[in-house]
Amino acid sequence: MLLGMSSGFAQAFAHTEYDWAEKPAITKTDRDSSEALEVVLKEKMIVEFYYDPGFNNALLEYFTWHKKIKVNSSNAIQRNNKVYISMNRAIELIDAKARVIKPNGEVTEFKKENIKDVSDLEAQGAYKFFAIEGAELGSEIEFLYTTKRIPSYSGRRISFQKDVPVEAAGFELYAPKNLRFGFKSYNGLTEVLPDTTDKKRMVYKMADTRIEAMDEEKYAPYQRSLMRLEFKLDENVSTSSNAVTSYAKAAQSIYQNLHPKLSKSDLKRVKKLSKELKLNGSEEEKVRKIESYIKRNIAVYESLGEDYLExxxxxxxxxxxxxxxxxxxxxxxxxxxxxYKVVLTCDRNEALFDKDFESYANLQEYFFYFPDMDKFLALGEEL
Incomplete structure (x- = not known):
């Protein structure tokens, strides 16, 4: 984590000043028709980095997500009958609430006490969720929550475009004055711009943007075609650290993480496995046998800890x-x-590797390159 100077004044937080409408009403849009079976009326994300005195002035993050969806079909109600809150990197759930606004104006609220837990949702770690009840055709389902969590600033990717229209998509990022962030919008998304009116923090905002739906087409690269935003920490002026997030620094860190010193028990099991697999023949035949055994027998769960490196x-x-x-x-x-050589890139279905915007979001997919064979092995692809 980045350490910095503790401020001499009480910190102001955007999430404490942000709220949904006290007296909600059904929203009227030009998309209120049978063709718009689901409409995202509002989606706002607020990311706040700050130095927490309770954690020895370590850099932490508040993440706030506000979303309001109009449901005009049974399928839309089914798709939105649960509000999931990821606890990945979360230290604490600060606040959470949800509500259903019926066409007649009746409001049903769900508070923090109504939240349920799921320990490992589809191998993606712990989540909390609201079970939304009482929605009917023409209702609006709305949720707003804030989590306090371990920060992620080396490359984040957020897709705002969906298979349903979005009336207003917005984004804000707040950071201590010594931290400078870089942003890049893709596929026509509105640019994020600095807001210089705040003299105590660095503030960056994407104005509310109306986004058309994008339907998924067979064989088309759907995810990478969506309007999306990527951001990263570029500079810490208090330590004169430039290019805080760069491919060169990533390479150094990844090399160290991927080359731990193997113990005697590690090496013993490797030799035993080699004998069991009867690795004879050409180099390519050996690689194929190793790949086949590992991919068919070893399951990968990113939520597992360091003890699963043995x-x-x-x-x-x-x-x-x-x-x-x-x-x-x-x-x-x-x-x-x-x-072999280790190669890092991104999933080409999600994005194309961007050599100019050095974000760790582009370094998620591992490959092996074998120079003697001039061939690649992709870890993420099934046999």
Whole structure:
């Protein structure tokens, strides 16, 4: 985490000043027709970085998400009958509320006490959720929540376009005065601009933007075609740190993480596995056998901790995280003197690698390149 100077004044937070309408009313739009079976009336995300005195002035983050959806079909009601709150990186759920506004003006509210927990939603970690009840055709489902969490500032990607129209999509980022952020909008999304009226913080805003729906087409790169925003920390002026987020710095950190010193028990299990697989033949045949065994037998869950980096545990439990998977592959390659290079890029279905905007969001997919064979092995692709 970045450490910085603690401020001498009480910090003001955008999320404490932001709220939904006290007396809600049904929203009228030109999309109120049978063709608009679901409309996102409002979507606002607020990201606030700050130095927390309760955590030794470490940099933390408040994340606020406000969304209001009009449901004009049974399918739309079904799609929005739960509001999920990711607890990934979360330290605390600060506040959460939801409500249903019926066409006749009747309002049903769901408060923090109504939240339920799910320990591991589709292998994506812990979530909390509201079960939304009482919505009918023409209702509006609205939620607003704020979490306090470990910060993520090395490259974030947010898609604002969906398969339904969005009336108003907005974004705001607040940070201490010493931190400078970089932003890039893709596929025609409104640019994020600095707001210089606030003298105590760095403030960046994307004005409310009306976005048309984009239907998914067969064989078309849907996710990467959506209007999206990416942002990252560029500079810490208090430490004269430029290019805080860069591919060069990422390469150094990733190399260290991917090359842990293997223990005797690690090496022993690698040799045992090699004998079991009977790795004879050409280099390519060995690589294919290693790939086949690992991909068919080892499941990957990113929510697993560092204890799943140990090769004996990986092979015994048949599960690990991405770093553990890489460790196992590389240990097997080294055991058989197979030359390789690690390649990092992004999922081409989500985005094209951007060499000019150096965001760690572009460094999510691992490949191995084998120079003697001039071939690649993709970890994320099934056999």
């Amino acid at each position: 090769i004996p545990r990986i092979l015994d439990d048949k599960i690990t995280n991405q770093n553990g998977l890489m460790t196992l592959f590389m240990a097997m390659f080294k055991e058989h003197n197979i030359k």
